[in-house]
Amino acid sequence: MKRIVVPIGILAGCIAVAVYLIRSPTQVGEVAPELIPIAVRVAEVQLESVQLTVESQGKVQAAQIASLSAPVAGPIAWISPALEAGGYVEEGQTLLRLDTSDYETARDRSRAGMQQALAESRHADSELERIEALAKDRLVSDSQLQDARRMAEVNRARQADAEAMYRQAELDYERSEIRAPFNAIVERREVELGQYVNRAQSVAILYGADEVEVRVPLAIRQLGYLDIPLGARGELPDNEAPNVTLKGYYGGEEYHWEGKLVRTEATIDPNSNTVQTIIRVDQPTMPAGRKSSGSQNLPLPIGLFVEAEITGKQIDGIISLPRSVIRNNNQVLVVDAENKMYFRDVQIYRLEEDRVLISSGLLPGELICTSPIQAVVDGMSVQPVREFI
Numbered sequence: 001m002k003r004i005v006v007p008i009g010i011l012a013g014c015i016a017v018a019v020y021l022i023r024s025p026t027q028v029g030e031v032a033p034e035l036i037p038i039a040v041r042v043a044e045v046q047l048e049s050v051q052l053t054v055e056s057q058g059k060v061q062a063a064q065i066a067s068l069s070a071p072v073a074g075p076i077a078w079i080s081p082a083l084e085a086g087g088y089v090e091e092g093q094t095l096l097r098l099d100t101s102d103y104e105t106a107r108d109r110s111r112a113g114m115q116q117a118l119a120e121s122r123h124a125d126s127e128l129e130r131i132e133a134l135a136k137d138r139l140v141s142d143s144q145l146q147d148a149r150r151m152a153e154v155n156r157a158r159q160a161d162a163e164a165m166y167r168q169a170e171l172d173y174e175r176s177e178i179r180a181p182f183n184a185i186v187e188r189r190e191v192e193l194g195q196y197v198n199r200a201q202s203v204a205i206l207y208g209a210d211e212v213e214v215r216v217p218l219a220i221r222q223l224g225y226l227d228i229p230l231g232a233r234g235e236l237p238d239n240e241a242p243n244v245t246l247k248g249y250y251g252g253e254e255y256h257w258e259g260k261l262v263r264t265e266a267t268i269d270p271n272s273n274t275v276q277t278i279i280r281v282d283q284p285t286m287p288a289g290r291k292s293s294g295s296q297n298l299p300l301p302i303g304l305f306v307e308a309e310i311t312g313k314q315i316d317g318i319i320s321l322p323r324s325v326i327r328n329n330n331q332v333l334v335v336d337a338e339n340k341m342y343f344r345d346v347q348i349y350r351l352e353e354d355r356v357l358i359s360s361g362l363l364p365g366e367l368i369c370t371s372p373i374q375a376v377v378d379g380m381s382v383q384p385v386r387e388f389i
Contacts, residue, residue, distance in 0.1 A: 037383040042335050042367040044386070048320050050357060052225045052312030052350070058216035060304045063280060064182060064208025070197045071175040074098035079193050083204060087186040096191075096203060098176040103169065110162070110169040117155070117162035124148075124155040183209040185302075211282050212300050214246065214259070216308050217274040225312040225350070228261070235263045244279045248306035250298070257281050257300050261310055279308060318349060319358040325368050326356055333369035333376065334362070341369060341382045 078097040082089050089095060131148040134140045184206035191203045223230060226242055235241075241260040248255055259281035268275055283299045300306075325332050326348070334344045346361030362368070367384055 037339065037381040038373070039383040039385055040335070040341070040369050040371040040373065041387045042384040043321060043325075043370050043388075045319055045321075045362045045364050045366045045368060047317050047364055049314065049316045050318050050320055051314055054218065054222045054225050054310040054312050056216045056218055056222075056308050056310070058214045058279070058306065058308060060212050060214050060281075060300055060302050060306060062207035062302055063211045063213045064184075064206075065187075066181055066184070066206045066208075067202050068095070068178065068181070068204045068206055069200050069202050070098070070178065071199065072098065072103070072172050073197060073199045074100075074102065074176060075196045076191060076193055079189075079191075083186055083189050085186055085188050088209060089180040089184050089186065089206070091180055091182045093180045094177055095180055096178040098178075098197070100173060100176045103173040103176055107166070107169040107173050110166040114159070114162040114166045117159040121152075121155040121159040124152040128152040178203065180206065182206075185209050207302060209283060209299075211280055212302060214279040214281065214306060214308060216277050216279055216310075217269070217272065218277055219274055220268070223264075223275060226261070226310065227313045228264075232264075233266075236261070243311045245309045246279070246281065246300070246306045247309070248300075248304050250301060250304060255298055257306075277310075279310075315349070315357070319362055320355055321358065321368060322370055323351065323354055323356045324372060325370055326351075327376075332358075332362070333373070335367040335369055335382060335384050339382055339384060340379050341376070342378050343376075 075098065076096060077099045080089070080093070080095045081087075082093070083095045128148045128151070131140055131145050135142075135145045185208075187205040187207050189204045191197055191201075197203060218226075228236060228240060228242060238260070241262055244259045244261055246257040246259060248257075259279045261277055262280045263278050265276040265278070281300050284297050321332075327333065327343070330345055330348060331343045332346055333341050335341050344361060347359045349357040349359040351357075367386075369382070369384075370387065
């Protein structure tokens with residue numbers, strides 16, 4: 001009997017408790033969830049004066065290139081030891097001599113011809129003076145006087161021709177010795193000892209040693225960041241030429257060189273839409289036998305690839321912020337006095353690798369969010385944490 005009564009009692013008790021709970025439910029009041037503002041880093045907007053720079057790359061090339069040629073023909077009798085690839089030669093230094101036997105003979109013959117013409121001219125002049133004296137006393141005919149005058153003029157012309165031939169022979173003799181037109185590095189030699197060279201035949205290629213140039217491409221927009229007159233023709237005056245710092249690696253070490261942007265080329269590259277600019281660097285001069293040490297003494301090698309940093313305009317009243325503050329191409333997050341954050345459109349003057357320059361859209365003293373927040377709602381509350389840039 002107990003086996004039947006006990007389960008029935010338990011079931012009845014459970015039903016009674018359930019009915020009671022249903023008829024008298026507990027009322028729970030609604031409470032708004034507490035919102036905790038997100039902590040974000042902010043930077044204060046300040047107007048600054050910024051020195052712009054423009055960066056590019058290029059390859060070093062010679063500022064002067066000379067194809068040294070023989071002004072006269074003849075066999076090569078002597079070649080300077082410096083006339084080898086990589087050799088250094090100074091202006092006026094003798095590089096090559098031709099065999100001068102033929103030119104010495106021609107010079108001697110021209111001198112003899114000149115002396116003969118001089119003697120003939122003097123004799124004709126004295127004869128003319130004698131004839132003119134006789135003509136005053138009417139002792140010679142007019143035809144004899146005219147013949148004497150003609151012979152005097154002919155002999156003067158022969159004398160002038162003989163003197164010109166002598167000067168040419170002397171000049172050819174001097175030209176048999178070929179000298180360096182400027183301080184140069186020998187790129188290559190194209191003749192050998194004993195070889196017969198013709199007039200105007202190339203004997204060597206020389207690169208100027210006093211200065212080199214770097215041809216650097218710049219985008220058209222980058223030209224606006226430089227403090228140079230656009231459309232200027234020819235070389236810029238020294239006081240208007242921007243300073244340039246070149247960086248390159250040579251022999252496993254980093255070196256720096258100082259130069260100037262001296263001119264821009266006249267055409268725009270249709271493929272890359274860039275303008276080629278020319279940077280000139282003065283090469284250091286070193287005494288013979290002295291090794292260079294440091295970037296101040298190392299000549300800038302021709303053919304070296306270098307990075308160029310060109311000094312640009314000085315911009316006043318510009319806002320400089322980390323590049324990471326830009327969102328949606330032209331917006332920033334501004335935190336107001338109530339710690340509410342909003343999107344703001346700004347005018348970007350220039351985007352650089354690690355910073356952005358803003359020309360308008362912000363006021364000095366405003367706070368700009370620099371934290372990399374992904375989900376942002378206009379007007380959301382934040383807890384600003386100031387950082388100094």
